[in-house]
Amino acid sequence: MKPLIKKLVESYGPSGHEEQIREIIRSEIKGLADYVTIDPLGNLIAVYKKKAKSGKKVMLAAHMDEIGLIVSHIDAKGFASFVPVGGVRPLTCIGGRVRFANDVIGVIGVHERRDSNGVPTLDDLFIDTGATSPDTSPVKVGDAAGFFRPLEEIGDRLVAKSMDDRISCAVMIEVMRQLKRTPHEVQFVFTVQEEIGTRGATTSAFGLDPEVAFSIDVTATGDTPKGHRMEVALGNGAAIKVRDAGMISDPRLVTLLEQRASEAKVKSQREVLQGGSTDARAIQVVRAGVPSGCVSIPCRYVHSPSEMVDMRDVNAAVSLLVQTLEKPIDL
Ligand code: CO
């Protein structure tokens, strides 16, 4: 799975600009599904048709967009100001690198400030693309960039930008590869625009009208020095979401996932997340409502250019989802 993960996390695709990452995923899943479509908002949808009468319409959602930025102004010397795409924090930007759709690389610098030790705002930051004037700037106002950093392997851990949520895209692709028998219609959706308000999940779930849904996304951990007061830790298995800031998982699905995890002898842990949410928040409340849950990949340093996951948790998430989809889902 590691070459696949590397390819996905290193690709370009800030929210609203998912063309490149979508093409990469589309070629990875070629021939696996009964049919593949792209909906009007850009969601990539791969469907395994129902094989048994008792099967349900089950939607799986992992978002393929990533946080990033959009150029808002270019000054007389060619430096670019920007606005954020999704939850971008100034502290994780400084000294970082970004990449535009045309492969232009920029470095993020910070203006001289009166209190140089104080926390900067995004307005204090700029992108240096090597340009010396607006005319020589290789990027224009309105161009979008993603962060840029190669993947690194540290023991059982992988570090990269955009683990949120490309790691779950990799999980979903691996589930598609491993899933041999399922009674269900399984709708694998690689969603767009999650980071700016779960927009792709909203429209795709409306279109697909599932009976049950699971999002797959990263979650924070409480295992760093003075970290959140939170139980989730790297290496303790796939996280089964109970609650986050945007939703309460359907308790029947929490029970089901825990049962399937123990049957498959897969390590799992319960997740109660204070801030943040996932595509499941949106899916849960489309149309007349969809019983929804979420399988999370524990991840340190979420929304930084060095998001860290543990391969054992990634593999656990794959096994848990395969086990769940192979069996009946009775609510
Ligand atoms: Co995110």
Ligand code: ZN
């Ligand atoms: Zn995410």
